[in-house]
Amino acid sequence: xxxxxxxxxxxxxxxxxxxxxxxxxxxxxxxxxxxxxxxxxxxxxxxxxxxxxxxxxxxxxxxxxxxxxxxxxxxxxxxxxxxxxxxxxxxxxxxxxxxxxxxxxxxxxxxxxxxxxxxxxxxxxxxxxxxxxxxxxxxxxxxxxxxxxxxxxxxxxxxxxxxxxxxxxxxxxxxxxxxxxxxxxxxxxxxxxxxxxxxxxxxxxxxxxxxxxxxxxxxxxxxxxxxxxxxxxxxxxxxxxxxxxxxxxxxxxxxxxxxxxxxxxxxxxxxxxxxxxxxxxxxxxxxxxxxxxxxxxxxxxxxxxxxxxxxxxxxxxxxxx
Numbered sequence: 001x002x003x004x005x006x007x008x009x010x011x012x013x014x015x016x017x018x019x020x021x022x023x024x025x026x027x028x029x030x031x032x033x034x035x036x037x038x039x040x041x042x043x044x045x046x047x048x049x050x051x052x053x054x055x056x057x058x059x060x061x062x063x064x065x066x067x068x069x070x071x072x073x074x075x076x077x078x079x080x081x082x083x084x085x086x087x088x089x090x091x092x093x094x095x096x097x098x099x100x101x102x103x104x105x106x107x108x109x110x111x112x113x114x115x116x117x118x119x120x121x122x123x124x125x126x127x128x129x130x131x132x133x134x135x136x137x138x139x140x141x142x143x144x145x146x147x148x149x150x151x152x153x154x155x156x157x158x159x160x161x162x163x164x165x166x167x168x169x170x171x172x173x174x175x176x177x178x179x180x181x182x183x184x185x186x187x188x189x190x191x192x193x194x195x196x197x198x199x200x201x202x203x204x205x206x207x208x209x210x211x212x213x214x215x216x217x218x219x220x221x222x223x224x225x226x227x228x229x230x231x232x233x234x235x236x237x238x239x240x241x242x243x244x245x246x247x248x249x250x251x252x253x254x255x256x257x258x259x260x261x262x263x264x265x266x267x268x269x270x271x272x273x274x275x276x277x278x279x280x281x282x283x284x285x286x287x288x289x290x291x292x293x294x295x296x297x298x299x300x301x302x303x304x305x306x307x308x309x310x311x312x313x314x315x316x317x318x319x320x321x
Contacts, residue, residue, distance in 0.1 A: 025290040026161035028206065029079055032090040032245025033123065033269035035067045036108060040100045050129045051176040052096045063095075066279060071305070072271040075282045076112065078303060078312045082286060086160045087113060089143075090245040090267075091123025091171065091210035097132035102139040115142035119158045119167050123210035123245060124179045124222075127171035149190045155207075157194060162291050164203035166194055166239075170211040170224055181211035181246075183226030188233050195237035199258075204289050204296055206241040207234070213242065214253040214264045222246070231255050234262055240296060241265070241287070241320070248272060248279035250302060263320050265300070274305050281305035283315070296321040 079087070093108070094101035112118060120143045127133040137144050137153060146156030146167065154169035168191060170181030191207075198205050211224035213234075218227055234242070238258030244266050251266040268280035283304025290297045298320040303312060 024161065025288055026086070026163045026204075027082070027084040028160075028163060028165070028287045028289060029082065029084040029087040030090065030243045030265070030267055030285040030287070031076075031079060031087065031270045032210075032267050033092040033248055033271070034072065034089070034105070034108070035063070035092055035095055035125070035269060035271050036072075036101065036104055037067055037069050037095075037271065039095060040098060040104075051174070052098075052129065054176040055096045055128065066273060066277070067269065067271040068273050069271065071273050071282045074312065075270050075284060075304065079284050079286075080112070084286065085117070086158070086163070086165060087118045088165060088167075088206070088208050088243055089118060089120045090208050090243055091121055092125040092245060092269075093120070093123075093140075094125055094128075094136075097126060097128035097135070099135065102132075102135050105136075106139045106141070106143075109140060109143050115145075117160075118143055119146065119156075119165050119208065120144045121154075121167040121208040121210055122169050122171035124171055124174065124181055127173050130173045132173065133169075133171055149193060152186070152190060154187060155191050155194055157198070159203065161289075162202070162204050163289055164198040164201075164205050166191070166198070166205060166207045168207060168209040168230075170209050170226075177221065179222035179246075180220075181209075181224045181226075183209070183211075183213075183224060183230045185229065188226070188229050191230075192233050192237055195233065195239060199238055204241070204291075204298070205239045206243060206287075207239050208243050210244060211246050212244045212251075212253070212264065212266055214255050216253055217247060217251070217266075234258075238262070241298070243267075243285075245269070250280050250283055267302075268304065274307065274310075281307065287320070 093105040213230040248269040254261040268283040272279040
């Protein structure tokens with residue numbers, strides 16, 4: 001049962017809830033970097049005066065061959081066959097943040113599932129130019145909404161079984177040739193309160209952020225500004241899992257938490273074609289999370305394409321907890 005101190009922490013934030021002694025296992029899928037294609041028609045007005053011209057050229061010269069809709073369609077069909085409880089999408093649904101792309105991404109989310117079973121955290125391509133993130137929030141609606149603090153959009157919380165999915169935003173518009181993210185002090189303060197409340201209430205806390213927060217994956221051109229601040233919040237309040245995209249690579253790292261190191265797991269781009277020179281082939285991750293007395297069981301399975309062969313396979317299985 002929620003304690004008095006926990007219920008007080010919920011005030012003005014989350015409605016108090018009774019926690020059952022035992023809950024069924026929760027299955028959580030993680031998919032990222034959708035990069036819906038093909039690129040829609042663009043006018044010169046769309047490209048003038050902003051970074052879309054460089055993004056359009058990059059797509060035509062490189063990304064057009066690396067990312068494709070056929071791969072994405074097959075991967076999503078495989079994911080949906082798993083009948084998961086919840087799906088986390090860690091950003092970059094679009095490429096240049098055109099209005100037509102935002103609308104198409106909204107339809108793609110509807111085909112993936114209902115908003116009650118899907119949460120999106122935005123990526124840098126979803127905030128490609130000023131005003132794009134607001135357009136994404138409007139177009140994707142309840143997929144980018146949840147329980148929040150201070151009427152701020154991020155972080156927001158979705159609760160499914162024993163799992164609290166906490167969606168942060170690192171998405172900001174940047175200058176041409178930059179793909180950096182930003183995590184500021186205001187969002188850090190809200191995340192601190194959310195992690196403390198969810199931890200006291202006994203939830204498995206899974207934090208979503210598009211840009212990886214660990215020091216190993218930082219770069220001046222595409223890293224996360226505020227990655228140290230993010231890690232400080234996790235070190236002070238703890239979490240059970242951090243999921244990210246952005247790198248287009250399968251990766252497993254960790255950062256210090258309150259009582260134990262916290263796994264930081266990235267996933268390859270969901271539309272990445274086999275044989276690409278830049279990225280790992282398309283993949284998604286599936287987590288099976290279950291409470292065991294005073295601890296957690298969490299098993300991760302990675303599904304997707306390999307460099308050779310045409311089938312989607314289970315590439316890896318490992319116990320996180």
